[in-house]
Amino acid sequence: MRIAFFVALLAASIFYSYIAFADLNFMTRSGRLGPGFFPRILGATAIVMTIWALLDEMRNEDAPHGAAQQWRDVALLMALALGYAVLLRLFGGLVATVIFLAVALSLLNRGKPLKNALISVLVPAFVYLLFDRILNANMPPALIDLPI
């Protein structure tokens, strides 16, 4: 996983540099520094540094590996968060937050259904009041309106 992260960074650095060298000019027509000047330096340095760090990582065999349980918990929370992002787009801020909290708490805080249900309703209500009513800020609108 660790090595894969470094390889992904290296790929991103190469892609960034490719655009910097292929599409962006180093100098402008008037002889000033062009839009490609800074990106070219950044891209080239990023490639060198990432390869250096990657080689270090490959030599370092003692890198810590998390327990399967640790990964399971964090993967669950990430999946829930990404699911929430999709729900926000579909059902809007208020309804998506109620659904997300109900599902997330039922999985993470098992055995306390009443407390979880209360939090799933009260937190979105408070957030709605704060953002929409008090601060007059934008709440995500719904793509699909639920009949409630």
Add this chain to the structure above:
Amino acid sequence: MDIFSDLVMGLTIAISPINILYLLIGAVVGMIVGVIPGFGPSAGLAILLPVTFGMDPIGAIMMLAAIYYGAMYGGTITSILLNTPGESATVASTFDGFPLAKQGRAGPALVMQAVASFVGGTVGVILITILAPMFAQVSRSFGPPEYFLLALMGMLTLIVMIGAQWKLGVISALIGFALGTVGVDLETGQSRYTFGSAELIGGIYFIPIAIGLFGLGELFYAFYSGLHKTGSGGIVEYDKEERFWPTAQDWLSTRITMLRCSVLGFVVGVIPGAGATIASLMAYSTERSLSKNGDNFGKGEMAGLVAPETANNAASSGAMIPLLTLGIPGSASTAVLLAAFLLWGLRPGPLFMEQNPEFAWGLIASMYLGNMALLAISIFAIPLFVQIIKVPYRVLGPCVVVVCALGTFSVHASFVETFLMFGAGIVGFFMRLYGFSAAALVLALVLGPLAEEALRQTMTISRGSFAIFVERPPSLWIIAITIALVVLLPLLNRFGNSSSGKAEKAGQ
């Protein structure tokens, strides 16, 4: 007497009912952010920045500044009662804070940490009041070459403080700089890395990245570390102790420590990249060396708690100097504050205090009031914060996801930015896990466009010659200071870490 009259003017602005309310809300929220393990001031500021958009700019900045220094007060409560620092700047407070609590002296420890934080914060603000106008005066001769070098100094000092993982720090900074190049190039009008997207023409906005990295990324890491399972079972029940208030001996034995560490913390705070964590560790080490009871450090010595607490609050104030007078943030937290200034169309720098006196002096004056409010809150509202510590992380986690997502959306009503925030959260988790520096990335994202603009202006002025950096006396001074810091800071860092390591062993 100019400073005095400016300060009085600032006080008249700060002391309005609505601004005092914002200040108190910021102080309480800052303490709550500090109390939650894994969340520091940068996370709190990034998450709550969107909430301030509907406010008057002076009130909003006062509130954000109160969150910033309030987090330092809150972070110590968990250090003392739970042996878990609320954030990195309060790690040194666990060395003697928790042993004091185990000895049945949690009450006096909590009061003394509040007083120490107050002294550090207030001495820091007094020094800001005196020194900020002087810094602004000196930096008036600065031009594009100096601004480029200052940005470089901020990044270099931050990276050298990372220590053995410096390569990962450099890569983090490069990612931040690269993200900063997205959007239309202001000099030529050419699009860079927008891939035809209208949403990216204005560049990658700072807030979704900061909220993702500091809010979601830290939350994912807290789950990975198992914080959602540990709970607050080991919390010391301070309310069952006989004595809550410190003894006369506690006050007398720490009065010099408070003054000494206030100045030390402030000086370290002014150095870009050093920050409150380094200040607290250095203060602890220095006091340990100077104290007659040095052997008791790590076993429940009051001076061992007071030293880092005074220093980390003074450092928070010190970090405001480069921000206000140079427009250069020295840490992730001040980078978020800079982003807040820019959002309201204010550009901190040498002329900032002269051109926006109400704003600058209102902010400085509010810091005096904020520290007074925090002293009272952190002593009398301890039961409230203990209740917050008892909220399980598995319940808090999903609520933090909600605030991060809705906060990000509220800024520009953009789903792209909201999705970007979730992406930054996942990347931030892996960065944290593998030793990269989210602070370097965020700092580079803020400083990158400023540095690029300054470098291009410099090259235009010098007609492409880099010799301009050594021909101008202010540039030469900045280069000399940067070299000195790059050499000295790792040594000071090692000094702080080695001494704190001894304290940890003594406490075991």
